[in-house]
Amino acid sequence: MHVASWRLAAIGTADPALLAQAAAIAMNANDSEQVIQLLTAIKPDQHTLETRILLGRVLTYTGRLERAEEVLAEADAHARDDQEKITAVTARSMNLLWSSPQLDRALSVCADARTALRNRTAKQQLHFMEGAMQAVSGLPEDWLQLLDSLPGAPHQESPDIWLLAATTKAVGLAAAAAWPRPGPWPSTGTACTRRSVEERSFPIPPSSWRRSRWPSRSPV
Numbered sequence: 361m362h363v364a365s366w367r368l369a370a371i372g373t374a375d376p377a378l379l380a381q382a383a384a385i386a387m388n389a390n391d392s393e394q395v396i397q398l399l400t401a402i403k404p405d406q407h408t409l410e411t412r413i414l415l416g417r418v419l420t421y422t423g424r425l426e427r428a429e430e431v432l433a434e435a436d437a438h439a440r441d442d443q444e445k446i447t448a449v450t451a452r453s454m455n456l457l458w459s460s461p462q463l464d465r466a467l468s469v470c471a472d473a474r475t476a477l478r479n480r481t482a483k484q485q486l487h488f489m490e491g492a493m494q495a496v497s498g499l500p501e502d503w504l505q506l507l508d509s510l511p512g513a514p515h516q517e518s519p520d521i522w523l524l525a526a527t528t529k530a531v532g533l534a535a536a537a538a539w540p541r542p543g544p545w546p547s548t549g550t551a552c553t554r555r556s557v558e559e560r561s562f563p564i565p566p567s568s569w570r571r572s573r574w575p576s577r578s579p580v
Contacts, residue, residue, distance in 0.1 A: 376406040383414060392422050409435055409444050413451050420451075425459035436473070442482040446518055449473040450489060463497045484509075485518045488525040495528035 379398045386394035399415040412435035419428035432452035439445040449469055456466040470486045470493075477483050491506030507529045514522030 492525040
């Protein structure tokens with residue numbers, strides 16, 4: 361990380377791969393400003409999906425939501441396959457959800473992405489994503505239908521979407537006093553949460569969890 365920073369300070373640029381590696385180290389050290397500085401130094405035509413997503417997420421976590429949307433929209437536009445599309449759209453839609461919030465726009469991003477996906481399972485992942493966003497926005501009738509088919513274990517390629525959907529489904533059903541019976545969510549969710557912490561791949565900023573707007577319900 362120091363080598364990349366020194367080269368950046370001395371000549372105003374550095375090898376993109378070196379900058380990306382240094383940014384990953386800075387991220388693990390919780391140095392968000394260093395991550396932004398290093399990744400912003402990468403030229404637009406030298407960015408990868410990973411560097412755009414990392415930059416976009418850090419901008420979201422630090423409250424630079426409009427700039428995050430610009431970066432994540434670029435990641436969305438440059439996605440080369442279904443998995444890259446899902447990764448970009450997940451980060452982009454959650455940033456939009458927490459910036460205002462802009463639920464309609466976030467849902468629109470998911471809907472547009474689904475038309476570009478070829479794989480049926482990939483399309484289903486974005487349906488779960490939409491359901492989770494509707495759930496935290498207080499739209500119970502819509503999200504219950506979308507999350508009704510959520511499996512008891514995450515899809516291997518999109519565990520972050522499953523984690524978000526399973527968490528919002530469990531809390532949403534509890535808030536609506538509609539939990540039918542114990543399910544596999546707690547143990548599987550714990551494993552996915554641990555993986556997200558280790559990989560620093562939270563689908564939404566942890567600092568924003570408190571903003572969820574569950575519908576109020578009078579005690580029975």
